[in-house]
Amino acid sequence: MALHRSESALIEEITILAGHGRDGTPDGIDRLDLRMGDVVSVVGRTGSGKTTLINDIELFANGNTPTGRTILINGRTPPPEYRDDPACNPIALITQHTTFLSDLPVAEFLHIHARIRHTPVAAEGAVERTLTFANELTGEPISLSSQMTELSGGQTRALLIADATIICDTPIVLLDEVENAGINRSRALELLRGYRKIFIFVTHDPRIALLSDYRIVLKDGRIDQVLHTDAGERDLAPIVCQFDDMLSHLRDLIRLGHRVTRSDVASVDVEKRT
Amino acid sequence: MKLVICAGTATTGKTAVLRGVVPRLQKRGLAVAFLKIDVQFAEEDELFAREFSIPTRKVYSGELCPDHCNVMVLGEALQWAERGGADVLLVETAGLCLRCSPYVDGGLGIVVVEATSGMNLPRKIGPMLSLADIAVVTKIDRVSQAEREVFRARIQDAAPTVRVREVNALYGIGIDPLVDHILATADVGDKLLLRGNPPVGTCTICVGKKEIGWQSHFGVVRALDNQTFYRGE
Incomplete structure (x- = not known):
């Protein structure tokens, strides 16, 4: 029997059963249960296997990927419908792609995607809301008549995030290095947190990592350990956010062709920005 | 098999x-x-x-x-x-x-x-x-x-x-x-048949006619402003 959106919304837990790294060394944990509402970071050096881990999740790995990991949903093997029918897929994956290859206008692309994800388009204006969301994240507005292939890197990532949040609207969202997206990252996090989902961020960003409930540390292709954000780190998080906001401020000034002075480093209004 | x-x-x-x-x-x-x-x-x-x-x-x-x-x-x-x-x-x-x-x-x-x-x-x-x-x-x-x-x-x-x-x-x-x-696929039988219908046509190019223009060809032909039609006996 076909599953429907409402059923995939009943997901409460994803489980990662251990696989192994590139040299065959087993993951450092036997299993990891991610519960609804968890915000999780995946950290590690470039090439440590972060993207591979979220690909395992997105593919509902069943010992059939190079890592040998197994993914369970609500403690069970996911039904094949999750992969065979996009309308049943409980996962939205925002990849690092910064270009689209689809030779379609934005409106047509979003309408087709909404159709196969069974997102009500007419009643809820999903296509328009997706565009509005995307345009909150990017400095260069996207129009519905733009060709997908003409979008810049920032526009592409903004549209992918908006599409995943509004058109897919899945209980599980995987985001691969959103900080590299050339988009308004703080606004993205703020908008995303308005939804109750399992969020898994692959990230090099201390701000995202410390705002997570826990972080999965990857090394040489294997899960090395899982660190829960402790009380000390929670206290540090606002300070890290201040640093981060100061750097964003400097970045914006430089992008806009302004000079940077000592006061720009000191004048960050911490209260307002965090 | x-x-x-x-x-x-x-x-x-x-x-x-x-x-x-x-x-x-x-x-x-x-x-x-x-x-x-x-x-x-x-x-x-x-x-x-x-x-x-x-x-x-x-x-x-x-x-x-x-x-x-x-x-x-x-x-x-x-x-x-x-x-x-x-x-x-x-x-x-x-x-x-x-x-x-x-x-x-x-x-x-x-x-x-x-x-x-x-x-x-x-x-x-x-x-x-x-x-x-x-x-x-x-x-x-x-x-x-x-x-x-x-x-x-x-x-x-x-x-x-x-x-x-x-x-x-x-x-x-x-x-x-x-x-x-x-x-899950069964073995094939002795008599094999191509699935679907092959395209209609005898190709005059395949038999060596090089002239450009439908007027020089016969069988199933086609003009720019017409759908395909049959020319010849």
Whole structure:
């Protein structure tokens, strides 16, 4: 029997059963249960296997990927419908792609995607809301008549995030290095947190990592350990956010062709920005 | 004997897909034979023979189109595979003009298309897609999930009955369901029939007429402002 959106919304837990790294060394944990509402970071050096881990999740790995990991949903093997029918897929994956290859206008692309994800388009204006969301994240507005292939890197990532949040609207969202997206990252996090989902961020960003409930540390292709954000780190998080906001401020000034002075480093209004 | 015909335009990843399929079939205890049909160059037969120690052959279609060549040689190829003790014959072929398809009634037809090939591709490849049993989408790691799903929708719009299977053939991801489909396919009978109808026409170019313009040709012809029509006796 076909599953429907409402059923995939009943997901409460994803489980990662251990696989192994590139040299065959087993993951450092036997299993990891991610519960609804968890915000999780995946950290590690470039090439440590972060993207591979979220690909395992997105593919509902069943010992059939190079890592040998197994993914369970609500403690069970996911039904094949999750992969065979996009309308049943409980996962939205925002990849690092910064270009689209689809030779379609934005409106047509979003309408087709909404159709196969069974997102009500007419009643809820999903296509328009997706565009509005995307345009909150990017400095260069996207129009519905733009060709997908003409979008810049920032526009592409903004549209992918908006599409995943509004058109897919899945209980599980995987985001691969959103900080590299050339988009308004703080606004993205703020908008995303308005939804109750399992969020898994692959990230090099201390701000995202410390705002997570826990972080999965990857090394040489294997899960090395899982660190829960402790009380000390929670206290540090606002300070890290201040640093981060100061750097964003400097970045914006430089992008806009302004000079940077000592006061720009000191004048960050911490209260307002965090 | 089970017959699997795998079609797809050049460089889509047919060989990569079959390289994932062969060892999995062997693991399930099936003896595999492999036939490659190409126009003028192929070395997959040597590759498969070396890598999997299975009987392999190749046929260059040369003057014939690969689909036409397939019709000529397939019966004898099955006998050859049978003599070699095979349980499954895998045929890899590059259909070219997209007016017919190489699939045979009773065999399994697989078309391989790339996720990167553009949203209109499913509408362009005609019976190679619409008469297949399974459309395998390769190179899925090269596009976003959203594009993968929209590409799937475009395939299903063009060919509603074809099952879509997405694979990353380089890592063997998504190959197992294909193997299940092959295992579930019955043996082919003695009399083999091409699936679907071949295009109507006798090609005057194929028989050597070089003049440009429909006025110099006969049989099924076509003018710029007309649909195809028949000229001649």
